[in-house]
Amino acid sequence: MSLKLSALRWDSDVARRAKVGASVAPRPLVEKVVFDGHQFGVLLSHFKGANVIIKQEPYAGRFVNASDHQYYRYWRFSRQSLYDHGEALVGALVAAGNGAVIETVESFFEKLTDARTNPQYDAFTRDLKATVYQLESGGAVIVSTYHPAVVAIAQQMGGRYLGPMKAWKIAHASQIVVRDNLISELRLRDDQVDLAQGVFSIVDDAFVPRGNQGATIKVLASDMPDFPAAAETDHDNEVYLAVTSPLAPTSLSDDEIRSRIALYQLYDFQKEGVFHLVRNTSALLADDMGLGKSRQAVCAADILSSLVPRAQVLIACPASLLINWSREIALAVPGEASIAVGKYDPSKRWIVINYDRLDEVVPFADRFAVMVLDEAHLLKEPTAQRTRLAFDVAAKVPYRAILTGTPILNRECEIHTLLRLSGHPIGNIDLKAFEEQFAGDPAFRVALSERISEWKLRRTKDLVLKHLKGKQRQARYIEITAEERARYDRINGDMGILTLPKITMLRRELESYKVRPIVEMIKDLNGDDKVLLFCEFKENVALFKQALDEVGIGYSVLTGDMSSPTRRQRAIDEFQSDPLKRVFITTTAAGGVGHNLTAANYVFLVSLPWTPGLAAQAEDRAFRNGQLRLVIVLIPLVENTIDMDLVEMHRNKQSIAAEILDPEEAERLAMAEFAAGWRKAA
Numbered sequence: 245m246s247l248k249l250s251a252l253r254w255d256s257d258v259a260r261r262a263k264v265g266a267s268v269a270p271r272p273l274v275e276k277v278v279f280d281g282h283q284f285g286v287l288l289s290h291f292k293g294a295n296v297i298i299k300q301e302p303y304a305g306r307f308v309n310a311s312d313h314q315y316y317r318y319w320r321f322s323r324q325s326l327y328d329h330g331e332a333l334v335g336a337l338v339a340a341g342n343g344a345v346i347e348t349v350e351s352f353f354e355k356l357t358d359a360r361t362n363p364q365y366d367a368f369t370r371d372l373k374a375t376v377y378q379l380e381s382g383g384a385v386i387v388s389t390y391h392p393a394v395v396a397i398a399q400q401m402g403g404r405y406l407g408p409m410k411a412w413k414i415a416h417a418s419q420i421v422v423r424d425n426l427i428s429e430l431r432l433r434d435d436q437v438d439l440a441q442g443v444f445s446i447v448d449d450a451f452v453p454r455g456n457q458g459a460t461i462k463v464l465a466s467d468m469p470d471f472p473a474a475a476e477t478d479h480d481n482e483v484y485l486a487v488t489s490p491l492a493p494t495s496l497s498d499d500e501i502r503s504r505i506a507l508y509q510l511y512d513f514q515k516e517g518v519f520h521l522v523r524n525t526s527a528l529l530a531d532d533m534g535l536g537k538s539r540q541a542v543c544a545a546d547i548l549s550s551l552v553p554r555a556q557v558l559i560a561c562p563a564s565l566l567i568n569w570s571r572e573i574a575l576a577v578p579g580e581a582s583i584a585v586g587k588y589d590p591s592k593r594w595i596v597i598n599y600d601r602l603d604e605v606v607p608f609a610d611r612f613a614v615m616v617l618d619e620a621h622l623l624k625e626p627t628a629q630r631t632r633l634a635f636d637v638a639a640k641v642p643y644r645a646i647l648t649g650t651p652i653l654n655r656e657c658e659i660h661t662l663l664r665l666s667g668h669p670i671g672n673i674d675l676k677a678f679e680e681q682f683a684g685d686p687a688f689r690v691a692l693s694e695r696i697s698e699w700k701l702r703r704t705k706d707l708v709l710k711h712l713k714g715k716q717r718q719a720r721y722i723e724i725t726a727e728e729r730a731r732y733d734r735i736n737g738d739m740g741i742l743t744l745p746k747i748t749m750l751r752r753e754l755e756s757y758k759v760r761p762i763v764e765m766i767k768d769l770n771g772d773d774k775v776l777l778f779c780e781f782k783e784n785v786a787l788f789k790q791a792l793d794e795v796g797i798g799y800s801v802l803t804g805d806m807s808s809p810t811r812r813q814r815a816i817d818e819f820q821s822d823p824l825k826r827v828f829i830t831t832t833a834a835g836g837v838g839h840n841l842t843a844a845n846y847v848f849l850v851s852l853p854w855t856p857g858l859a860a861q862a863e864d865r866a867f868r869n870g871q872l873r874l875v876i877v878l879i880p881l882v883e884n885t886i887d888m889d890l891v892e893m894h895r896n897k898q899s900i901a902a903e904i905l906d907p908e909e910a911e912r913l914a915m916a917e918f919a920a921g922w923r924k925a926a
Contacts, residue, residue, distance in 0.1 A: 273337055273347035278315060279359035280367040282392040282772060284326055285318040288337070291344050297336050302329045302821070308368075315367055322392065324843045326356060328820055366431050369393070374426055377440045378419040385444070386412040386422060393430050395823045396771025401425065404796040405824055420682060421658075424689055434686060488638045491667040491699070492525050495551065508543045508576065511536075513708040518543045520701040526644040526666035528620070530702040533649045533768055534718065534846075534876040538569060538618070541645050542576040545614040548643040549593075555613030556593055558605060558641070560634065562619055563598035564761040567721035567883050569618070570596050599623075602633035609640040619768075620648045623665065624658035626675070631661065638665055649768040659696070668699055704770065705845075705874060715863060717877045719891075720765070724757045724882055732757075732885065750886045752781045755851045758880045759784065762848055763791045765878070766827065769846065774819070775827045776844040778835065778862045780851040788829050799827040804834045819843055832862050841865040845873040852879065852890045859894070 276287040285308070288294065298305035298319055305319040326333070331349045338347055374388035386403070387410070388394050398405075398412035401422070406413055414422060423437045496504075501522050505515050514536050521527050521544035531537050545557045559569050570585045573594050584592035588605050595612075597605060599622060605612075615638055617623065623631045638644055644666055660678050664671030670692065673681075681688040724732070735741070735749050766775055779785055782803050792799050800819040806812050819828040820843045828841055832853045835841075844866040853859050866875045881887045 270341070270343055270346040273334065273341070273345040274352055274355050276318075277355045277359040278318070278367045279323075279356070279363045280369070280393075281363050281365050282396065283323055283368065284321050284356060284359065285315050285367055286321060286326075287315075287318050289341075289345050290317075291341050293340055294337055297333070297340060303333050310371070313370065320368060322821075324820060327842050328840065330356070369430050369432060369436075372430070372432065372436055373438075374436065375438045375440055376419050376423045376426075377444045378442075379413070380443045380445045383413060383415040384417045384419045384422045385409075386414070386426070388426075391430070392772065392823055394426070397425055397429050399771035399797075399826065402767075402796065405798075424682075428693060488635065488644070488665060488667040489525065489642060491669065494522060494525060494548070494643070496522065496547075498523070501547070504547050505543065508546075510539070510543065511708075513703060514540050514543075517701060517703070518547070521645045522547050524699075525642060526646070526668070526699075528646045528648070528662065528666065528700040530648050530700055532703065532705045532770060533765065534705060534716070535703060535708065537647045537649070538572040539576050541616045541618075541647055542573050544645055545616055545643075546577050549613040552613035552642070556595055556611050557614045557616070558612045558637065559594065559596040559616045560599055560602060560618065560637075561596070562622065562764075563600065564722045564764070565618060566596055566598060566723050570594075571721055599630040599634070602630060602637060606633060606636050609637040612637070612641045614643045614645065615641040616645045616647065617665070618647045620646045620662060620665075621658075624661055626657060626661045635665060663696075663699075666699065668695075670695055705876075715875045715877060717863075717879065720878050720880045722758065722761045722880050722882060724754075728757045747886065751851055752783065754882060754885055754887065755779060755781055755784050756787055757882070758850055759787045759791050762850065762880060763788070763795060763797075765848075766792075766797060767795055771826075772823070773826070773846055774844045775846045775848060776835075776841055776862075776866055777827055777829045777848050778832050778850060778853075779829070780832055780853065782831050782834075784850070785829050785831065788827075792827060792829075797826055798822070798824040799829055800825045802828070802830040802835045802839075804831065806834075816841065832858055835862070835865065839865050845875055847875060847877045849877065849879050852887070852894060856894050 271289045273289055274286060275289060278285040286305075288298070295307070297303070298307075303321065303325055305321050308315050308318045308320060310316060330352055334347050334349055334352045338345060369391060372389050372391050372394070374386055374394065377385040377387070379385060385406070386394065386398055394412075398414060401414045401417060403412040403414040405411075419439060423439060426432060426437050427434065498519075501519055502515075505518050505522075508515075508518070510518065517529055517531065517537075517540040521529060521541065529537055529540060531540075541559075545559075549555055549557050559573075561569055566585050570583050573580055573583055573596070580594070582591075582593040583596065584594065585596045586598065586601070588595055588597070588608055590608070590611070595605065617634060617638075623634050625631055646662060646666055657675055657679065660671060660673075660675055662671075670678075682692070732750065732753055735746065735753060738746070741749065762777070769775070777788060779788070782805070785801060785803055789799065789801065800815045802812055802815045806815070815828075816839055819825045819841065828835070828844060847863050847866050849859060849862065853862065863875070863877050881891065
């Protein structure tokens with residue numbers, strides 16, 4: 245039914261109301277709004293015919309019709325549908341109300357913003373039911389009533405969606421940990437998540453218990469499953485890790501800590517993060533990407549290292565983040581130049597080293613006052629070489645800061661390893677006993693959660709940046725491999741290649757090197773975060789597709805080869821509305837202008853476009869009217885490459901007026917100017 249017909253149908257009803265109460269003032273269309281972190285509930289003034297509009301696409305509202313529900317008579321909408329189509333929905337309903345209701349677009353979005361400021365996380369999870377199955381092949385499967393938070397958690401645990409079964413398969417996951425993550429993250433009651441008894445395999449889109457092919461599945465609400473007996477414990481499978489010093493308060497009082505924190509330039513929430521890291525000898529900081537975990541850790545390390553005269557600070561991280569950390573130290577501690585990157589140097593205060601080279605600092609471990617472990621989820625496996633080396637160093641370091649943007653883990657041993665590394669008393673429990681208690685004792689899990697909450701600080705962007713809208717641009721310095729560097733240098737050193745073709749080859753080659761680290765960053769985002777990926781070269785779109793396929797992250801693609809307007813719009817609509825399509829891969833030329841992609845709250849400029857205007861146009865596909873989340877623009881850069889020349893050109897470019905008048909001409913001129921200057925520099 246069209247909106248026009250819907251409105252006309254109620255002309256007689258409007259006339260009747262006019263006769264019996266012409267002086268009745270119109271009611272507000274929106275009475276109340278609630279937000280659960282993923283979707284909105286809106287209580288609307290009722291008038292005949294409104295439900296027809298609300299239910300239709302693209303609004304797709306769902307009515308809460310259970311009379312005993314705390315939000316009875318509310319309409320549930322996905323966050324994105326209201327961001328993208330709220331203005332049209334308000335307009336359609338006000339028009340159909342024919343004077344009975346009133347609402348402006350501005351007041352509607354203000355009510356959404358107020359609801360986001362004070363989220364009610366359990367608003368629509370009261371009736372959620374889920375069952376978790378342990379798989380014979382390893383891992384677990386979640387079957388649940390739909391809620392976007394379940395999708396987000398499954399994606400954050402690396403889950404893959406099984407379409408025919410409407411289920412999520414999470415490889416290498418413990419059934420108990422999956423259940424615990426659902427309960428803790430969604431704030432569910434224990435009886436809302438059942439554990440299926442037995443061990444299962446997947447046959448013909450159904451679950452079949454091991455050893456009983458074809459049996460009917462009966463989910464038991466309370467009985468714990470019987471896990472297969474563990475292997476006999478002997479010296480071959482025991483794990484020996486160095487013992488770290490016990491978790492304890494530092495010698496600084498709360499007032500002393502806060503006075504020292506005041507010396508750094510930090511947001512208020514970052515000051516609280518530094519306080520958390522400094523208050524005790526070890527702590528876990530698990531903030532969302534983009535909130536400045538590195539900055540907080542550097543400030544905390546600077547404070548803690550001052551308690552030990554002439555001591556050094558160790559930053560251990562993946563190789564791709566070495567340069568990023570060295571720059572963060574220089575920014576957070578003005579004037580600090582005593583930094584060694586990629587190797588141990590006894591003359592430097594800060595040592596930034598990648599996990600694969602931790603063995604080089606083990607002999608000098610007692611020289612460090614502070615050890616910062618970035619991306620600590622990489623140390624989850626107690627048997628891994630990097631984990632054992634991290635323990636060897638940590639055993640001699642008095643202060644330890646553990647950072648991760650991936651706090652949802654898949655198995656019991658993973659959290660146990662981090663607890664033990666920090667010196668937390670729970671980490672002293674034998675791993676086998678810990679796993680048995682975790683699996684079989686609900687009271688133990690509750691107590692564990694309470695104790696961990698004192699040690700772990702986790703803030704999301706929606707929580708700490710709820711009053712901060714707009715766009716933030718952040719450079720991310722990444723390391724390329726030795727082989728990639730050699731290939732880049734060969735092209736750069738080939739005097740037989742003309743300047744412009746060489747620039748193009750270097751940019752295309754460099755962009756392909758960034759695929760791996762960018763996909764790793766995307767994996768660390770929350771399950772409800774969405775990403776725009778802007779490439780400059782369409783050949784690299786295929787590389788991103790392959791890399792995302794390998795890690796099970798869904799995507800939509802738009803390139804210049806897609807000439808059909810219908811196909812292009814379908815790709816956009818999929819990304820905007822489908823929670824499984826978390827990444828939109830495109831090129832600046834094909835997707836950088838005109839499209840509305842406000843489902844995204846992260847934008848990656850894989851390569852900088854030629855002009856600042858082109859970069860801004862691409863970023864603003866996400867940063868548009870209707871975007872209620874902070875948009876974070878990440879620009880991955882590789883030092884000592886053409887990347888840095890382009891950054892400098894963007895910084896110095898003054899031809900903004902010409903760019904506005906004719907962007908294509910501005911791009912051509914920028915390329916020519918860059919080539920001329922680059923040729924002279926070479």
